[in-house]
Amino acid sequence: xxxxxxxxxxxAVYGCVYTLLVLQRKRSRGRVDWARVxxxxxxxxxxxxxxxxxxxxLADHGSMAAHMVQHExxxxxxxxxxxxxxxxxxxxxxxxxxFGPAVRSSRGRRLLKAANSPVLAVGLYIGVMWLWxxxxxxxxxxxxxxxxxxxxxxxxxxxxxxxxxVLRPLPALVTLTPRQKLLYLLVGTIGGAMVAAVLIGAPQxxxxxxxxNQRLAGAVMMAVEMPLALGFGLWVFLRAAPRERLSPSSQSxxxxxxxxxEFAR
Amino acid sequence: xxxxxxxxxxxxxxxxxxxxAAITGAVGLAAPAWTPVAAGGALLxxxxxxxxxxxxxxxxxxxxxxxxxxxxxxxxxxxxxxFTVGYLAYYVPVAxxxxxxxxxxGNAARALAAAGGGLMLTLGLAxxxxxxxxxxxxxxxxxxxxRSGRASFRKPLRAGVAFGQYCSTCCGPYAFALAVFAxxxxxxxxxxxxxxxxxxLMALPFLVPALVVPARSSxxxxxxxxxxxxxxxxxxxxxxxxxxxxxxxxxISGMAGKW
Numbered sequence: 052x053x054x055x056x057x058x059x060x061x062x063a064v065y066g067c068v069y070t071l072l073v074l075q076r077k078r079s080r081g082r083v084d085w086a087r088v089x090x091x092x093x094x095x096x097x098x099x100x101x102x103x104x105x106x107x108x109l110a111d112h113g114s115m116a117a118h119m120v121q122h123e124x125x126x127x128x129x130x131x132x133x134x135x136x137x138x139x140x141x142x143x144x145x146x147x148x149x150f151g152p153a154v155r156s157s158r159g160r161r162l163l164k165a166a167n168s169p170v171l172a173v174g175l176y177i178g179v180m181w182l183w184x185x186x187x188x189x190x191x192x193x194x195x196x197x198x199x200x201x202x203x204x205x206x207x208x209x210x211x212x213x214x215x216x217v218l219r220p221l222p223a224l225v226t227l228t229p230r231q232k233l234l235y236l237l238v239g240t241i242g243g244a245m246v247a248a249v250l251i252g253a254p255q256x257x258x259x260x261x262x263x264n265q266r267l268a269g270a271v272m273m274a275v276e277m278p279l280a281l282g283f284g285l286w287v288f289l290r291a292a293p294r295e296r297l298s299p300s301s302q303s304x305x306x307x308x309x310x311x312x313e314f315a316r
Numbered sequence: 317x318x319x320x321x322x323x324x325x326x327x328x329x330x331x332x333x334x335x336x337a338a339i340t341g342a343v344g345l346a347a348p349a350w351t352p353v354a355a356g357g358a359l360l361x362x363x364x365x366x367x368x369x370x371x372x373x374x375x376x377x378x379x380x381x382x383x384x385x386x387x388x389x390x391x392x393x394x395x396x397x398x399f400t401v402g403y404l405a406y407y408v409p410v411a412x413x414x415x416x417x418x419x420x421x422g423n424a425a426r427a428l429a430a431a432g433g434g435l436m437l438t439l440g441l442a443x444x445x446x447x448x449x450x451x452x453x454x455x456x457x458x459x460x461x462x463r464s465g466r467a468s469f470r471k472p473l474r475a476g477v478a479f480g481q482y483c484s485t486c487c488g489p490y491a492f493a494l495a496v497f498a499x500x501x502x503x504x505x506x507x508x509x510x511x512x513x514x515x516x517l518m519a520l521p522f523l524v525p526a527l528v529v530p531a532r533s534s535x536x537x538x539x540x541x542x543x544x545x546x547x548x549x550x551x552x553x554x555x556x557x558x559x560x561x562x563x564x565x566x567x568i569s570g571m572a573g574k575w
């Protein structure tokens with residue numbers, strides 16, 4: 052398999068930067084979370100698989116379901132893995148010089164805050180998805196050798212921006228509470244569900260693929276996005292629960308009434 | 317948890333039903349061929365709301381089962397797998413029955429979907445203590461099955477089956493409506509595949525963490541026990557909402573004749 056340079060170069064650059072960060076961490080701390088490294092590498096591999104594998108050929112030959120798998124890998128799976136592969140300490144050598152000066156100036160801080168807005172993130176995530184699936188846009192972009200890779204890049208970027216607020220691997224100026232995160236996930240899922248409903252329920256083929264293939268694409272979309280949203284919703288909920296339990300008021304209550312599952316008594 | 321909605325679930329149901337009827341009705345009148353898109357959009361968008369509370373309840377039950385029966389990392393993984401196998405083993409025949417039902421019902425499938433919506437609404441109201449027959453009030457979640465001795469916390473496979481029984485009562489009508497929306501009337505296997513996929517999608521989010529980070533999963537049961545009342549309210553409220561949503565969109569789409 053020969054990897055297309057337009058895929059290889061960015062993936063190699065991100066891989067090299069990440070390797071340097073890992074080496075730096077190993078020098079300074081003496082240990083590295085290899086599981087995290089593995090997740091990041093897996094994320095890069097997912098991008099390569101999405102863009103330079105038989106899947107890409109299938110998508111290019113008009114399979115809308117294959118195209119959808121590609122988009123889900125690029126817009127959701129890879130961003131989640133890449134973000135899970137980061138943490139604040141690891142990224143500090145990059146984030147400190149890049150964002151440090153901006154955070155210290157009030158104008159820069161305002162700009163960063165605007166760019167870090169969850170409303171913007173979910174808006175771009177849904178907006179790019181909806182724009183792509185406007186039938187005329189889909190056909191034009193899919194046929195263009197320039198716009199198509201740009202579209203894929205946009206999917207990765209908006210995916211990173213969207214999932215950043217759920218996973219928040221790095222310090223941020225805007226932080227969502229667990230309830231806000233659940234609402235945020237719900238809005239993102241509804242955005243995807245609208246597209247899936249059009250793909251599954253439309254009375255005719257809209258994108259040049261067969262109607263069956265179009266419906267399958269809608270099912271693929273839900274099959275990826277729904278468990279992801281549910282899984283991370285569960286994660287958000289479970290992370291919030293211990294914090295609630297450990298608050299001073301709940302601690303005193305628990306001493307008087309030790310928490311035991313009601314159904315376990 | 318929005319307390320006002322829990323206190324007035326009937327008013328909430330009326331608002332949701334009116335909203336769903338307005339949207340589906342407007343699309344049905346303007347472009348009847350696109351009614352399935354409006355109906356499907358509403359159903360799929362509501363999926364997160366109907367699945368999330370069940371998912372959390374499932375995590376509660378699984379965490380307790382794991383806490384009672386598993387020892388060590390390998391034990392947690394094996395228990396989670398057995399629980400999932402039990403859950404899916406129950407759901408596979410349910411999926412086949414639902415698929416066949418959607419196929420055999422033909423044009424009546426939409427009326428059946430609306431009746432399913434009515435069942436969900438009644439269950440939701442009973443869960444919130446706002447109505448419904450007295451016997452339904454005892455069926456508050458998987459606890460009923462576990463407490464009544466039909467399943468055991470120490471037997472993960474049976475606990476999974478018990479959860480499947482509970483889940484299919486609440487989510488079954490929703491899954492049926494989804495199957496009808498996706499065209500299960502034409503092919504029985506399509507309906508079965510959709511309901512099977514639905515069960516699998518429900519199982520993945522709690523199974524994967526138990527397999528990947530088993531140590532954390534086994535420590536969850538106490539944490540989750542403290543939020544169980546919130547989960548019960550959320551599940552009741554989501555049942556009310558989905559029931560109120562499914563009834564008008566099934567009937568209106570049926571009248572538009574395109575679903």
